[in-house]
Amino acid sequence: MKAYFGMKNPPVKITKIAIGDGSITSGQVFELLPAVTNLSVIQTYPQIIGYDQEVYKYFKAQSKLCHYDVNLTYPQNGVIPPVPLVLPSQRDVPFLLENSVSYRGFVTKVSQKHSLQERTVEKHKREQNLAVWKRDFLTGRRLDALDPWYGCLLLDMFIDYAINYTYPWSLSQDSDTFGFDVYDVTDATNPQINQDASVFLNDPRVRSALHAPKSKSWAQNFDFVFGNPDGNNVDPSTEPMNFFTELATNATSRGVGVILYSGNNDALIAHRSTEIAIQNTTFGGIQGFTVKPSTPWYNDARKFAGIIRQERNWTYVLFDGAGHLVPGDRPQSAFTFLREFVLGNNQTGAVVKNAKGQVVVVGGTNATLATDILPGSDEIYYGAGTKASTxxxxxxxxxxxKSFIRTETATSSVPTKRP
Structure with missing residues (x-):
């Protein structure tokens, strides 16, 4: 895009940039902070901690100690400062220390560990981790101190909690495969359903239809393709957040729209990080959205599809009931989104001025949705390689x-039911 914006007469005209579940911010912000900031993932799916109120309070205290309690305002009140990464003090994380620039090395390893293609975990490592845990999770754990085994790796902490204590994730406790799907919290199948599309894409008939070369095969995962500068196959570039305002300024001057979307069931790159990225970016001369995302949108079946906000040529969409792989989880909603908001110019959720000069939102706002949390479904699916049970x-x-969380989060008015 930098090259494109530098051209006086580019050979093509770009009208919109769409990024789904983007790792735009630093690793600790897009992965660790949403895990428990405002208890985002845990409040969306309290099943992870078995609806345990005391465990919730513990994670809330840990989040505050990690400085993950970032406050978003509309409009945003000042630049959101960088969030530090606090490592465990009771164990070494060598690949983290090898990459002193940022948290990217760890993110790469975690992404590989949790990949849809490969979920096996070495058994001796699982047994070692399990030995660390006490059956009574809260025994000896202080609210005013970080856990030395986890530090601020709170995503790992709540995954371990679920596998050790919470049904149906606990079914995988003695398994050699990983039983928590970070891409879709509702999926507790183990082993996971095979979603490797390479079987289809490598079919000779598909190759011919796509005019794909027969000398190469499709692969689901691959290392950083531009050399290996640090020995870890990690992209050495700074996180996009560091140049997002520059990108936004160029996009505004060229009339290029920016669309960011997230799936509500995604625990690895949760929607909170995308919202932080937006509120920390200046576009159209103003930092962030001025009106909190709270407008419902619907798919072609007139079913609630999620939340949308459009302002100054930027669009944010949160998909209800979808994980990291939005089109696979909610194909009908994804199709409506593509047609109406990516290829089309649907104004639902747009902040505009009416004939009287008053600021209004197309499609209105919904107080139930004007919160940090869109409650997830009650159902968790499990089975061996298939969603056999609920x-x-x-x-x-x-x-x-619901009674507890209503009182606990009274100041932020977190909803206790779905719209």
Missing amino acids: YVFPQATRAAW
Whole structure:
């Protein structure tokens, strides 16, 4: 895009840039902070901690100690400062130390560990991790101090909690495969459903239809392709957040729209990080959105598809019921989104001025959606390589949680039910 913006007469005209589940910010912001900042992932899916109120309070305290409690305002009040990364003090994380620039080395390793293609975990490492845990999770854990085994790696902490303590993820406790899908919290199948498209894409008939070379095969994952400058196959570039305002300024001057979207079930690159990126970027001369995302949008079946906000040629879309792979999880909503907001010019969620000069939102706003949390579904799916069964916690457990979270988060008005 930098080359494109530098051309007086580019050979093509770009009208929009769309980024889905983007790792735009630093690693600790796009992966670790959303795990428990405002308890984003845990509040969306409290099933992860078995709706345990005391465990919630513990994670909330850890989040604050890690400086993950970033406050977003609309419009944003000042630049959001960088969030530090605090490593475990009780163990070494060698690949982190090898990359002193940022958290990218760790993110690469975690992404590989949690990849859709390969989820196996060496058994002796699993047993070593399990030995660290006490059956009573809160015994000896202080609210005013970081856990020395995890530091601020809180995503890893709540995944370990789920696998050790929470059904149905606990079914994989003695398994050689990884039983927590960071790309879709609702999927507790183990082994995971095979979503490797290379079987289809490498079919000779598909190759011919796509005019793909027969000398190369499709691969789901690959290392950094521009050399290996640090020995870890990690992109040495700075995180996009560091040049996002420059990108936005150029995009505004050229009339190029920017679309950022996230799936609500994604725990690895959760939507909170995208919202932070937007509020920390200046576009159209103003930092961030001036009106909080709270407008519902609907797919062609007129079913609630999520939340949208459009302002000064920037669009943010949160998909309800979708994980990291939005089109695979919600194909009908993804199709509507592509047609209406990427290829089309649907103004739902746009902040505009009416004939009287008043600022209004096309499609209105919904107070239930004007929060940091879009509650997830009650159902968690599990099975061996297929979604064979569904688990829903008892109604009394869910009701007690709703009452608790309503009081616990009264100042932020987190909803307790889905729209």
